Amino acid sequence: MVRVIAIISGKGGVGKTTTAANLGVSLAYDYHKDVVAIDANTTSSGLGLHLGNYHFKKTLNDVLKNRINIPEAIFNHPSGLKFIPSSTSINSIDADPAGIKRVVSHLEPYVDIILLDCPPTLGNETISGVDSANEIIIVANPDWASLLEARRVIDYANFKKKKIIGLVLNKEENVSEEFRQRVIDSMGIPIIASIPEDNAVIDSVTKRVPVVHLHPHSKAAKAYRKLIEEVTGEQFPRKFGIMSRIFG
Numbered sequence: 001m002v003r004v005i006a007i008i009s010g011k012g013g014v015g016k017t018t019t020a021a022n023l024g025v026s027l028a029y030d031y032h033k034d035v036v037a038i039d040a041n042t043t044s045s046g047l048g049l050h051l052g053n054y055h056f057k058k059t060l061n062d063v064l065k066n067r068i069n070i071p072e073a074i075f076n077h078p079s080g081l082k083f084i085p086s087s088t089s090i091n092s093i094d095a096d097p098a099g100i101k102r103v104v105s106h107l108e109p110y111v112d113i114i115l116l117d118c119p120p121t122l123g124n125e126t127i128s129g130v131d132s133a134n135e136i137i138i139v140a141n142p143d144w145a146s147l148l149e150a151r152r153v154i155d156y157a158n159f160k161k162k163k164i165i166g167l168v169l170n171k172e173e174n175v176s177e178e179f180r181q182r183v184i185d186s187m188g189i190p191i192i193a194s195i196p197e198d199n200a201v202i203d204s205v206t207k208r209v210p211v212v213h214l215h216p217h218s219k220a221a222k223a224y225r226k227l228i229e230e231v232t233g234e235q236f237p238r239k240f241g242i243m244s245r246i247f248g
Contacts, residue, residue, distance in 0.1 A: 004104055004114045005165070005231075006040075006133035008157075009140060010149025012120040015170035016139040018201060020117035021050035022210040022224045023231065028081035029213070030228075030237055033112040036074070037083040040100055040129045041119035043093045045086035051077050052208045056085045061092035064099040070106050079213070082111075097128040104132045122152050130157055137231070138189065139168045142175050147183060154187060166192030168227060173197050193227035195220055 007023070009016040024037040039047035042061050048054055056075065062068045063084075073084045084103070087093075100116070107114055118129035130136065136157045140150040150167070157164055167187055169175070172194040184191060200218035204211035212224045225236045 001134075002108045002111060002114060003135060004108070004116065004133045005135045005137060006116040006118050006129040006162075007137045007139060008118045008126055008129065008153050009120045009138070009146075010122070010151070010153050011146050014120075014139050014141045014146055015168075015195065015201075016120065017046045017050055017117050018205065018210075019137070019139050019168055019170070019195075019224075019227070020047060020115055022212045023228060024081045024083065024115050025051075025077065025079035025210045026212050026224070026228050027113055027115075027232070028077070029079040031232060031234070032080075034110070035081050035113045035115065036107055036111050037081060037115040037117060038100070038103065039084065039086040040097070040116045040125060042086045042095045042097055042125055044119060045088055047083065047117045048085040049208060050205060050210060051081070051083060053085075055088060059087040059092065060084050060100075060103070061087035061089075061095040063103060064095035064097070065092070070103055097125040100125075100128045101132040121149070122156055126153070127156070130160055130162060133162060136162050136164045137166065137168060137192075138164065138187075139170055141171050142169055142179065142183070147187065151187060154189060164189050165231060166190040168193045168195065170195045171197050192230045193223055195223045195227075 007020045027033045028035045039045045058073045063073050116129045118126045140146045196219045198220035200215035201211050201220045204214045212221045
């Protein structure tokens with residue numbers, strides 16, 4: 001059965017799309033998985049920027065508005081990742097996100113993993129992402145405003161009986177074990193990765209190459225590799241650094 005993993009946060013600016021991009025390129029390149037990453041944020045897209053481009057002539061929005069067929073919106077990343085961007089145009093924000101489930105169903109017979117980079121907050125787009133997925137990853141920062149919003153998403157995922165892989169605690173710096181345990185107790189799910197603040201991430205977004213390949217020896221890249229091992233249940237399979245030479 002294909003894995004459909006929705007990556008969700010309760011609020012914006014917590015590193016959700018960065019997490020989706022790093023997962024996607026590493027699963028495709030390092031693990032040789034057939035992966036499609038979908039920017040399920042049809043009103044405020046960002047995944048394409050992390051993967052090298054921001055403006056696309058054909059997007060998920062066009063698919064949802066029945067302007068084009070699904071294969072026409074699929075783009076290839078140098079890592080081997082396939083991805084479907086969303087539109088940056090104000091003229092396309094009225095696309096109905098309920099159609100995301102149709103897109104996922106179409107892709108399922110052809111791939112190993114589908115990643116859904118969902119928008120922040122529990123709106124219609126995120127609900128469609130949760131409903132389309134069979135697994136969920138929650139991303140939050142180590143502050144209670146972020147965590148409380150994440151809890152709402154967790155409650156909805158539990159209501160829909162979705163498997164929650166766990167919580168990615170992003171921008172974690174000097175967080176005590178006591179605080180971490182309080183988070184685990186409050187959220188009711190395990191912390192599967194702690195991503196430290198790292199200037200390498202800022203540089204990777206600027207250069208539009210995920211940090212796990214651009215700066216493989218950075219603190220953030222090492223943390224993302226642990227996350228990917230947690231998601232796959234497999235040890236990171238190869239020496240890293242090749243992609244940094246390709247893109248550097």
